[in-house]
Amino acid sequence: MGRKERAGQATEFLAKTRSFRYRLFPMEDDDFTHYDEAVQEAVDLANRLADNNPEADLWDIADGILAGVVHYWLYTRQPCGDPTCGDCDSISTAEERLKELLRITEELARGSEYFHSSYDLNVGRA
Ligand SMILES: [Zn+2]
Numbered sequence: 001m002g003r004k005e006r007a008g009q010a011t012e013f014l015a016k017t018r019s020f021r022y023r024l025f026p027m028e029d030d031d032f033t034h035y036d037e038a039v040q041e042a043v044d045l046a047n048r049l050a051d052n053n054p055e056a057d058l059w060d061i062a063d064g065i066l067a068g069v070v071h072y073w074l075y076t077r078q079p080c081g082d083p084t085c086g087d088c089d090s091i092s093t094a095e096e097r098l099k100e101l102l103r104i105t106e107e108l109a110r111g112s113e114y115f116h117s118s119y120d121l122n123v124g125r126a
Contacts, residue, residue: 042069073101 042065049061077097079088091097109115117123 070101077101 046061046065050056050058053061074097077091077100079085079092082088083092090100
C-alpha cells in the first residue's frame with residue numbers, strides 16, 4: 001500500500017480512534033491511572049499529528065511514536081546498580097531488557113482490537 005492510499009485511510013482510522021478513550025477507559029475518572037493517561041496521550045498525540053498533517057503517512061507517525069516510546073521505556077529500565085536488587089532482576093542486562101520489552105509489546109499487540117484484520121491473508125472469505 002502506498003503513501004497516498006494510507007493517507008486516504010486516515011479519515012476512517014481517525015473516526016474510529018476519536019471514540020478510543022470511551023472504549024478503552026469506560027471506568028470512572030477516579031480509576032484513571034498514570035498508565036491510562038500515558039496510553040491516551042500517546043493516541044491523542046498520534047491523532048493530533050495526523051489531523052495537523054492530512055498528507056502525512058500514518059505509518060511514519062506511528063513509527064515515530066513507537067521509536068520515542070522504545071527510547072523512553074529503555075531509559076526508565078536502566079538497572080539501579082545494586083547486583084542484589086530484586087526489582088532489576090528482569091532488566092539487569094541489555095538482552096534481558098530487550099526480552100522484557102518484546103514480551104510486553106507482544107502482549108499489548110495481541111490484546112489490541114487492531115491485531116486482527118478482516119483483510120489478513122489467512123482470513124477465509126466466503
Ligand atoms: Zn534495582
